[in-house]
Amino acid sequence: MKKERIREKFVEALKTEFAGKGLRFSRGGMISFDVFPEGWDKRYCLDSLGQDSFDTIHFFGNETSPGGNDFEIYADPRTVGHSVVSPQDTVQRCREIFFPETAHEA
Template sequence: MVQTLQAKWNNRGLRFGIGGSISFDVVPQGWDKTVALKYLGDYRTIHFFGDRTGEYGNDREIYNHER
């Protein structure tokens, strides 16, 4: 379903991701969980726990972030 929505609405500036077992997220492009990192200041180590780190998962961006 996420792939279908993304294909249909790809030029609207939206991002679709798998949220949980029975949900999906729809957010503006660039709005993902990495936004939280700017509030963590200069912490050298950040531990993240997430289960949706695959291609369409809503944890992918923060899981792959350089911090």
């Protein structure tokens, strides 16, 4: 339940319990949380792309606030981060950014 913040409290308890073990914990999708080795968040893929592979990298995510599993790549200076709330919102934002002439078509 969102109002009790159970997931956030659980993630904080895990961070405390496993402090210093090289693990990262974050809110995942709507009901999940993620556990992964330090440095293996969603930014990991950016290192594989190389500095000059793309002029601009756009990232769309729904857990973009601090503690969310999208935060690091959303806030990374190598990306242009977009916070979205649904698949439909993502489609609309992509239309506005990449196809502005059709952005308001149904």
